[in-house]
Amino acid sequence: MVEPSLWMQKVAADPNHSQWYIDRFRAMARDGADLAGEARMIDAMVGRGAHILDAGCGPGRLGGYLGAAGHRVVGVDVDPALIAAAQQDHPGPRWLVGDLAELDLPARGITEPFDVIVSAGNVMAFLAPSTRGLVLSRLRAHLAEDGRAVIGFGAGRDYSFTEFFADAAAAGLTPDLLLSTWDLRPFAEDSDFLVAVLRAE
Template sequence: MTENASWAAITAEDPDHSQWYVDRFRGLAAEGADLDGEARLVDALLPRGSRVLDAGCGPGRVGGALHRAGHLVTGVDGDPVLVAAAEVDHPGPRWLVDDLTTFDLGETFDGIVCAGNVITFVEPALRRAALTRLLAHLEPGGRLAMGFGDHRGYGFAEFRADAAATGWAEDLLLATWDLRPWTPDAGFLVALLRPAAAADARATP
């Protein structure tokens, strides 16, 4: 298995991988680890009570924290084992099993978070499809917070080109979820993006 294999390929080869992932974060939570960094940033971007999409929600730690902060959260993930864990560990949000490259919830959100290297676990040929579907689920004035590391074969320059090609504009690039500035030699990227059409309209006198 290559280090940049998709989540589907990883779980096909190792059916126990999803449960291992669930158990890993349950263990970290039991140890008192701070697992809410991504949620704190997203919470700062939005008014209380905003509608938030947790895209690639996994076992629900980010969406769960945002729900506890007072937001209306929907989480989507293609792995039913992870979604089942989210339902147990983080009641309150709406948790759905769906494919980020094709999903259509028939509604839009004030903000979207896509954390935990989610975009790198999408098949490379389908990453633009996933970015397109995320854009379709965002309010014109909303923002997407996307975070991932450079260790899984998806270069930051490639991601930025894919985002621009699918209708996203960059608001801010960070190197961490705790707001450290991004530099070209950073090993992690947190991109705050908004719909390019909305950004262009705002810039027009």
Template sequence: MIEQNPGHSAWYIERFRTMAAEGQDLDGEARLVDAMVPRRARILDAGCGPGRVGGRLAALGHDVVGVDLDPELIAAAEADHPGVVWLTRDLAVLDLVAEGMPEPFDVVVSAGNVMTFLDPATRVDVLRRLAAHLAPDGRLVVGFGVGRGYEPDAFRADAASVGLGEELLLSTWDLRPFDPASSTFLVAVLVSP
């Protein structure tokens, strides 16, 4: 996206800042993840963008690390949500243990169509790296729109290929069930290998 549309990041940042200023509900993803874990859980926000989800989870008392490839989005996350660890990193080669963060995560969340923005050649690598950061009983929560170049069946096969098990499939962040025939969005809760 950065290569195809250099102005996309600035537009995206302002879009969500405007929505927040208007009082729109931007916390659906964070509410779901928060309900899945105890207070002070370790949460990795993978593809965090400007920090909307991770910032809210940190405000709720969780230990959050946010990672995104785009330095402009990370700068916005740092400005809007200080006190959280925000890192510019490539999810396909992410290795936080090698960077001195050995403690695994209770949840890894990847919201906002992150998986559909990835280079298709890196999707399995990203899933493998995210799974590697999970605690033994950890969960990976991924949400993205159907019809954006990464169909749910392909995603589910890729997740299974790296040992991730399916715990729950939803069509919305507010817990509506996933219907392969009619759902336009997938929220997958996967369990660590």
């Protein structure tokens, strides 16, 4: 049994945490906030109808946009409440409850590898530290030969970018492009956010 994610530890400590998160994003959507910046970048990377994994999909804002844009999307999240919200708010993609550290989609009937795997919303920082390398290995195992993984998270979350790069390399992922924002600004040594576009070695 893998160590529970920091997210699920928060949920265990506060059973209302998931609903608060769902309500927060629903309110932002009602207010007209732009919640699709990450998804637009992913959409621009692939042709129409791409097979995309939203790893740590939360309530589905990213995968929902990509599904509506014509891609074949699978979203996976460890929190059943978030998956239920994704199913309600964004019908179309296939939404699954699952721990990324134990990701085995062929066992669930999804055998086609993914053209792009995206993990946005600081998912990497919400993983249990002992599972970070394992999660990257599981993502690598689901990636098409010429596919790319796109992972974004902020600094100051007890997972340094240096540690992340080392874990990614150990998992067989190498950087293609490093950005500091989802709107394509270059990454620098003092950047406080990382968007890493990785390919399989």
